């Protein structure tokens with residue numbers, strides 16, 4: 472049942488020591504960290520669970536280097552706007568939702584779904600330019616996502632089943648103390664999938680058959696997992712922050728929609744949604760049993776990564792042929808679009 476090449480993996484290469492005076496540590500041009508030069512990667516970031524924002528609710532969230540509000544109007548649509556009122560800066564998260572508008576708690580100015588101030592508490596016409604920054608927002612798999620930009624550069628990837636054929640069980644991890652793209656780079660790092668997570672790949676390393684698209688990649692993973700579950704999965708990453716996985720575990724289908732948030736540079740939460748097909752039993756397991764297995768798997772996997780990611784001093788150093796897919800993802804991230812159009816609003 473073990474993957475091929477285990478003898479190779481035990482091999483040791485005896486070498487002459489390099490004289491101390493000649494020792495060097497080489498690193499390549501770094502992937503810019505989030506916030507470097509005041510810029511952030513332009514990706515979809517999860518920001519809240521749908522359940523946190525019922526109709527008429529407004530919540531404040533840290534995002535990038537500032538603050539936003541996430542609210543749901545009477546029409547049921549979630550909107551995400553800069554948090555600070557352009558009047559004199561009250562945080563709108565302590566305000567209220569009126570129909571589909573946000574009303575500031577301090578002097579009752581109101582902002583519509585485009586962020587325009589359409590009303591002042593005193594009844595005077597609003598200053599012409601008084602407005603909030605409105606982010607592209609969407610809601611899927613029980614999670615709310617925000618795009619860092621004025622227009623999304625790409626859409627969230629789809630599963631092989633339509634969203635309404637799936638049952639989702641979303642939850643959020645504790646805070647991780649590294650940039651979201653560092654967790655995202657775990658997926659093309661197939662060596663760590665074997666070492667840290669205990670996968671036994673059936674044949675070749677999955678990164679050898681990686682399928683790159685304009686905004687990310689997908690790859691097949693055929694392996695056995697820690698309790699000898701047989702996996703036939705596809706896993707992928709989009710942008711700096713979106714992970715998608717789908718496929719069969721012992722013959723039944725599971726999808727994972729995960730995203731890495733960006734509440735502040737150098738930190739993230741992992742938003743995780745386990746998805747199973749809305750059929751009573753599959754592979755002899757009920758919906759509740761399949762969701763429970765998925766949640767256990769995700770919580771365990773995230774816990775296995777946490778001590779490494781929380782303490783990593785990330786440098787792209789000496790890469791080998793086994794890091795080919797990882798190197799490609801680092802290059803993708805080096806060139807990835809970065810901007811901060813909401814800077815003046817959210818700070």
Ligand code: FES
Pocket residue numbers: 556557558559560561575576577578579580
């Ligand atoms: S600070 Fe918001 S209305 Fe005055």
Ligand SMILES: [Fe+2]
Pocket residue numbers: 657663664667668772776
């Ligand atoms: Fe990992």
